[in-house]
Amino acid sequence: MHARRFVAKMLAVVLVLGLLAACAPAAAPTGAPAELTKPPVTAATAAPAEAKTPAAKKYPPIVVAIWSGPEHDNLVKTAAEYEKATGNKVTIEEIARESYHDKLTAVFLAGSGDYDVAYVSADWTPEWVKAETLMPFDTFISDKAVASPTLNLDLLRPGVDSLTFDGKVYGYPSEGDTAWLFYRKDLFEAKGLAVPQTWDEFLAAAQALNNPPDLYGALIGAKPDEAAWDFMHYFYAFGGQVVDKNWKVTVNNEAGVRALTFYSELLTKYKVVPPDVATYGYNEILTALQEGKVAMGIEWMAATQDLQDCSKSPKVCKDGQPQLEYTLVPGLKGADGKVSRGQGASQWGWVIPKATKNAEAAYKFVEWLTSHDGAKIWALNGGIPSNTEALADPDVVAKVPQFKLLAEAMPYRHLFPNTTVTTDMWNAFNDAINQTVAGAKTPQQALDEAAAKMTEALAKGGYTK
Amino acid sequence: MRLQRATAARQGRRGWLRRLEPVFYIAPAFLVLAAILAYPLGYSFWLSFHEWTLRGFRQGVPWVGLDNYVGLFSNVEFVSSLRVTFTFMAGALTLEFLFGMALALLLDHDLKGRGLMRSLILLPMMCTNVVIGLTWRLLFNYNFGLVNYYLVRLGLAPVEWLSKPAMALPSVIIVDVWNTTSFVALLLLAGLQALPEEPFEAARIDGASWWQVFRYLTLPLLRPTILVALLWRIIDTFRIFDVVYLLTAGGPARASETVSIYVYRYGFQTFNLGFASAASYMMILIMLIMAVVLARLIGRSEA
Numbered sequence A: 001m002h003a004r005r006f007v008a009k010m011l012a013v014v015l016v017l018g019l020l021a022a023c024a025p026a027a028a029p030t031g032a033p034a035e036l037t038k039p040p041v042t043a044a045t046a047a048p049a050e051a052k053t054p055a056a057k058k059y060p061p062i063v064v065a066i067w068s069g070p071e072h073d074n075l076v077k078t079a080a081e082y083e084k085a086t087g088n089k090v091t092i093e094e095i096a097r098e099s100y101h102d103k104l105t106a107v108f109l110a111g112s113g114d115y116d117v118a119y120v121s122a123d124w125t126p127e128w129v130k131a132e133t134l135m136p137f138d139t140f141i142s143d144k145a146v147a148s149p150t151l152n153l154d155l156l157r158p159g160v161d162s163l164t165f166d167g168k169v170y171g172y173p174s175e176g177d178t179a180w181l182f183y184r185k186d187l188f189e190a191k192g193l194a195v196p197q198t199w200d201e202f203l204a205a206a207q208a209l210n211n212p213p214d215l216y217g218a219l220i221g222a223k224p225d226e227a228a229w230d231f232m233h234y235f236y237a238f239g240g241q242v243v244d245k246n247w248k249v250t251v252n253n254e255a256g257v258r259a260l261t262f263y264s265e266l267l268t269k270y271k272v273v274p275p276d277v278a279t280y281g282y283n284e285i286l287t288a289l290q291e292g293k294v295a296m297g298i299e300w301m302a303a304t305q306d307l308q309d310c311s312k313s314p315k316v317c318k319d320g321q322p323q324l325e326y327t328l329v330p331g332l333k334g335a336d337g338k339v340s341r342g343q344g345a346s347q348w349g350w351v352i353p354k355a356t357k358n359a360e361a362a363y364k365f366v367e368w369l370t371s372h373d374g375a376k377i378w379a380l381n382g383g384i385p386s387n388t389e390a391l392a393d394p395d396v397v398a399k400v401p402q403f404k405l406l407a408e409a410m411p412y413r414h415l416f417p418n419t420t421v422t423t424d425m426w427n428a429f430n431d432a433i434n435q436t437v438a439g440a441k442t443p444q445q446a447l448d449e450a451a452a453k454m455t456e457a458l459a460k461g462g463y464t465k
Numbered sequence B: 001m002r003l004q005r006a007t008a009a010r011q012g013r014r015g016w017l018r019r020l021e022p023v024f025y026i027a028p029a030f031l032v033l034a035a036i037l038a039y040p041l042g043y044s045f046w047l048s049f050h051e052w053t054l055r056g057f058r059q060g061v062p063w064v065g066l067d068n069y070v071g072l073f074s075n076v077e078f079v080s081s082l083r084v085t086f087t088f089m090a091g092a093l094t095l096e097f098l099f100g101m102a103l104a105l106l107l108d109h110d111l112k113g114r115g116l117m118r119s120l121i122l123l124p125m126m127c128t129n130v131v132i133g134l135t136w137r138l139l140f141n142y143n144f145g146l147v148n149y150y151l152v153r154l155g156l157a158p159v160e161w162l163s164k165p166a167m168a169l170p171s172v173i174i175v176d177v178w179n180t181t182s183f184v185a186l187l188l189l190a191g192l193q194a195l196p197e198e199p200f201e202a203a204r205i206d207g208a209s210w211w212q213v214f215r216y217l218t219l220p221l222l223r224p225t226i227l228v229a230l231l232w233r234i235i236d237t238f239r240i241f242d243v244v245y246l247l248t249a250g251g252p253a254r255a256s257e258t259v260s261i262y263v264y265r266y267g268f269q270t271f272n273l274g275f276a277s278a279a280s281y282m283m284i285l286i287m288l289i290m291a292v293v294l295a296r297l298i299g300r301s302e303a
Helices: A002-027 A070-086 A097-110 A122-130 A138-142 A159-163 A185-191 A199-209 A227-237 A254-268 A282-290 A301-308 A359-370 A372-380 A394-399 A402-412 A422-437 A443-460 B002-047 B067-073 B076-108 B114-121 B129-139 B146-153 B165-193 B198-205 B210-238 B242-247 B259-269 B273-302
Strands: A062-067 A090-095 A117-121 A171-184 A296-300 A324-327 A343-351 A413-415
Touching: A062 A070, A062 A097, A062 A359, A070 A090, A070 A301, A070 A359, A070 A372, A090 A097, A097 A117, A097 A122, A097 B259, A117 A122, A117 A359, A122 A159, A122 A171, A122 A343, A122 A422, A138 A359, A159 A171, A159 A343, A171 A185, A171 A199, A171 A301, A171 A359, A171 A402, A185 A199, A199 A254, A199 A296, A227 A254, A227 A282, A227 A296, A227 A343, A227 A422, A254 A422, A254 A443, A282 A296, A282 A301, A296 A301, A301 A324, A301 A402, A324 A402, A343 A359, A359 A372, A372 A394, A394 A402, A402 A413, A422 A443, A422 B259, B002 B273, B067 B076, B067 B273, B076 B114, B076 B165, B076 B210, B076 B259, B114 B165, B129 B146, B129 B165, B129 B242, B165 B210, B165 B242, B198 B210, B210 B273, B242 B259, B259 B273
Parallel strands: A062 A090, A062 A117, A343 A413
Antiparallel strands: A117 A343, A171 A296, A171 A324, A171 A343
16 A cells, blocks of 8 residues: 555656656757757848839748758848848748758648748659649749749759659759869868879879878768768769669669779778768768868868858968869779769759648749849859859859859769659668768678669659569 | 425436536547547558558558568568667666666765755756757767867777767767666655665664665665656657657667667658558557556556
């Protein structure tokens, strides 16, 4: 009897403690998780709207979802210009990169209408289109009262094709991104090293500059949910191919295995990259480059502005001059002495979830953002527009020198296959890289397993029998 | 006579009303619970026998029988996530009970500032898991983290806390021990203070050593408390998600992928909801078995 009362008391204590723990957030220490839950930034606060074009139609405020990083910072600035021009309010919600795709999918499926516009990778969209969660743009395009008279989809090619399914347009493109090899000009000059054009030169330079733990020669990324984004440049540069014409998975062919072997051996054999690269994704790579921890590394070109801005990256600047230069991703030297190249690419765009209550307002914003005017502002703020007219705009060409290199890189860019089972394929691929770099599997083993999973996914998606 | 019958009828009516009365009080809570608990539970049970994918569910959700469950056990990653979860549970619980018991014994003495100390050790428990995960991710950062900074200052080699497969799970265990040892200590302390004085006095008179008192008196008398704390912590550690997700996201190379991370991966990354539901039901089943066994033990120690 005594014991029973005692146990009851104990349970009461436990319950009270549980409650206490649940109420704790108010008492949580400072240094809150800025990374995960930043309050939404209202572009209006960044730059108050002034002159409103009288012709612009008034629309209700909209919410735009975007992942954290340079694209978010750019959107804050660019959307402020839209607000100034039209008087329509845009609220921007920043979401952590690693959970961005999952969060969007959950919100779209829930049909909650939280977001009116979302910034997405084109290869995520087929699945969402199948799930009937995205709004086709066609009704707006054909409606003369809504679509801008200057709208010309041809200017958005080839980007817009990645967002078109069964003849319907589901988004307008921005950020036809690819990567550069960023290298420290000062360190290369001090050692009299040439800028690497091939992987042999890349490795030789990395070894020559490697001086751990103060400086590492190079850098790779193998974070569990992001590894494929960083590996794909090596993969395509070594001649890798995800699928062939008949949808046969070829990630584990000789070129793929060679690429992953080289990639993982930078850590395991040559030790020219920081030892903790298994936790590196876009942000960690950016930080390592900015902190001057590495002599070179491959990073998305969207990061160029951050890396060359001496107020953002003071440690890699000398006398106010940025020391991180960029060039094409290295390639393989053929028997004829020519360098064959390849590098990963991604096509992003703006989509409108079906559940939005402000579809027209959302469409008008997307249309403006990808028009010559909007895309030009996007480019001048550090973005990579997919509007060919904006890319060729004299102001843009003069102010954004990397677009010259982008034109050169165009033929080498490879996009990951855009299918309804891309998420499954992507995750399998990701896994293989993370597992290999962490030393849990050999490149061949890991890629064989990935190939098996990708083949199964493609069969399930109806691409093969 | 007539009066009597009328009274009886009135009483009967009133009795009927009285019997119905509790329904009014309970119904709102019951309905809310049913909506937020029973419906999802039922729906996910139904899902676990169907194939639900993002690309296919608009065309229909076909019945696949036990396929999801069969697939689960032939999936090496699921088995590995179970192994990781139990390793985590064993490691964390052992350390938490060792340190918790030591702390409880210490605080059971008449120390100066005992009240203050007791509140201080509760601090880690007051933090939300997201804050804990992010803070420790920074502390454990290989290049810029404070932990490695002090290790190097002490002349030791920096440790790859989160990037080495062999270290990832121990790192998560360290954080969990830091977080919840005080909870275990508090429970054990409450138990210690509720123990009767007489057996201890008798033992002291008989000349029992400290160890003998602890081993043959304190521990057996504390058994119900320990079991309650154990039940609570087993349930908590088995379903751990947020701290692991923030620290390592289950990596590297799935070395710290617990069952809930596995379920998350299938449920919310690839949206294979049927399969993820089956995995969740396996989780519930395993948890239920452990809870029933422990509840039995608690009941037995009560008698």
